[in-house]
Amino acid sequence: MSITRRNLVKSAAASTLGIALPMKFALGQGAEFNYKLANNLPPSHALNVRSREMADKVRAETNGRVDIQVFPSSQLGSDTDALSQLRAGGIEFFTLSGLILATLVPKASISGIGFAFSDYPTVWKAMDGDLGAFIRGEIAKSNLVAMDKIFDNGFRQMTSSTKLINTAVDLKGFKMRVPVSPLWTSMFKAFDAAPTGINASELYTSLQTKVVDGQENALTGIMALKLYEVQKYCAMTNHMWDGFWCLANRKAWERLPANLRDIVAKHMNAAAVAERADLAAQAESMQADLTSKGMVFNTPKPEGFREKLRTAGFYAEWKGKLGDEAWSILERSAGKLG
Numbered sequence: 438m439s440i441t442r443r444n445l446v447k448s449a450a451a452s453t454l455g456i457a458l459p460m461k462f463a464l465g466q467g468a469e470f471n472y473k474l475a476n477n478l479p480p481s482h483a484l485n486v487r488s489r490e491m492a493d494k495v496r497a498e499t500n501g502r503v504d505i506q507v508f509p510s511s512q513l514g515s516d517t518d519a520l521s522q523l524r525a526g527g528i529e530f531f532t533l534s535g536l537i538l539a540t541l542v543p544k545a546s547i548s549g550i551g552f553a554f555s556d557y558p559t560v561w562k563a564m565d566g567d568l569g570a571f572i573r574g575e576i577a578k579s580n581l582v583a584m585d586k587i588f589d590n591g592f593r594q595m596t597s598s599t600k601l602i603n604t605a606v607d608l609k610g611f612k613m614r615v616p617v618s619p620l621w622t623s624m625f626k627a628f629d630a631a632p633t634g635i636n637a638s639e640l641y642t643s644l645q646t647k648v649v650d651g652q653e654n655a656l657t658g659i660m661a662l663k664l665y666e667v668q669k670y671c672a673m674t675n676h677m678w679d680g681f682w683c684l685a686n687r688k689a690w691e692r693l694p695a696n697l698r699d700i701v702a703k704h705m706n707a708a709a710v711a712e713r714a715d716l717a718a719q720a721e722s723m724q725a726d727l728t729s730k731g732m733v734f735n736t737p738k739p740e741g742f743r744e745k746l747r748t749a750g751f752y753a754e755w756k757g758k759l760g761d762e763a764w765s766i767l768e769r770s771a772g773k774l775g
């Protein structure tokens with residue numbers, strides 16, 4: 438069969454509907470549980486590719502009883518809105534950074550402390566180990582359920598439309614977008630920047646209209662959100678790691694019979710693990726891809742940035758806020774901080 442555009446369109450449509458299944462199941466009709474999964478990333482991001490795959494597998498393995506529809510790109514509302522809807526039960530599943538979730542679960546910030554993790558093996562050991570278990574315990578106190586495996590968002594880099602960021606001094610007064618999160622705001626205040634909390638849904642526009650001059654995200658996010666269209670420079674600061682907890686509304690979760698819950702959890706956790714590997718594979722070419730789109734990279738020395746956080750009292754402040762227990766779990770996982 439020759440590959441025509443029409444065939445391609447047809448087969449793409451078929452695969453998003455899960456062609457292997459009877460149409461009734463594929464369209465979610467007749468499912469006992471029609472659940473929504475929201476996130477803030479474009480459909481092309483690995484988190485969405487793996488989430489759609491997860492939904493197909495759940496539909497297949499539950500014989501169509503559980504139908505999860507994935508809503509990318511903040512279609513159901515900004516992160517702040519979607520979190521409220523998740524709590525109210527209007528959305529059943531939501532993948533969200535722990536640092537944004539921290540507006541509800543303060544200790545979920547702990548994994549984003551500046552320069553805590555130096556590499557991925559340390560991140561996954563911590564997040565799949567004691568630190569992750571501690572955070573999931575905190576999340577559970579707020580009537581949300583977090584799946585065991587967190588999705589990767591990546592090590593974050595700083596971009597700008599106006600100038601290269603070489604040292605912490607370059608951040609002085611710099612109009613920086615940060616996600617709506619106490620930790621993010623506090624960290625960029627400690628750098629002496631001028632941070633503004635803006636949801637991902639408004640990020641591109643805020644850069645385009647120069648409400649802010651810069652932002653920070655992992656290269657995969659910069660690519661997926663097309664930020665290279667509105668940002669010129671990228672400083673490889675690796676100033677923090679971030680991930681997305683896959684959260685469920687507790688009532689919606691407990692409405693699922695235990696055997697179905699096990700199937701959903703299994704596929705959601707597998708999706709997160711697969712997405713981590715996708716991002717790792719993409720990391721090798723991402724800088725070159727963004728360079729070909731016109732971005733200019735530099736690699737600042739991290740010590741000066743770290744020192745700035747230390748002298749601004751950032752580590753002492755957050756140790757106080759998060760408490761000795763959380764801090765010692767983090768230091769046991771990641772090494773001495775501050």
Ligand code: X2X
Pocket residue numbers: 477534590616636637653654655658679
């Ligand atoms: O809002 C962001 O910058 C993003 C997409 O990285 C998060 O969800 C934290």
